[in-house]
Amino acid sequence: MNNAIGRRLYYLKTTGEVIQDTGERTGWVVETTVEQDFATYLALQERVPDTVGMIQLGYGAYDADRAEGGIITRIDLDKLEPLFAYPDPVDPETPQEPRPALSKEVDALKQADLQNKEAIAALYEMQLGADLEV
Secondary structure: OOEEEOOEEEEEOOOOEEEEEOOOEEEOOOOOOHHHHHHHOHHHHOOOHHHEEEEEOOOOOOHHHHHOOOEEEEEEOOOOEEEEEOOOOOOOOOOOOOEEOHHHHHHHHHHHHHHHHHHHHHHHHHHHHHHHHO
């Protein structure tokens, strides 16, 4: 069967540090179980399963962020979303603090921009109405 399977991110429940990224798979692949992953990956074999969390991403999720050089290093333990480290274009060797995906930040900025434009339009209409009454 031809499938597209998204990546699984296994992380330490105490810190959110990603300890295993299974990567994406496509083609004639079968999705594994968590138990199979613990038997397969060395980073998981050396852990107590109760101390490890996992999130499953959809196939292609965060492709734009990874294309920009983003590397998933931690999981936000409150939101259970990946945090990315992006290379500094001026000094790529300097480690960066993990942050939310840039794609999410761009979406939030677009939404805020739209709300600002709607508020400006409403104020303009109110001003226009006030000018017509005078």
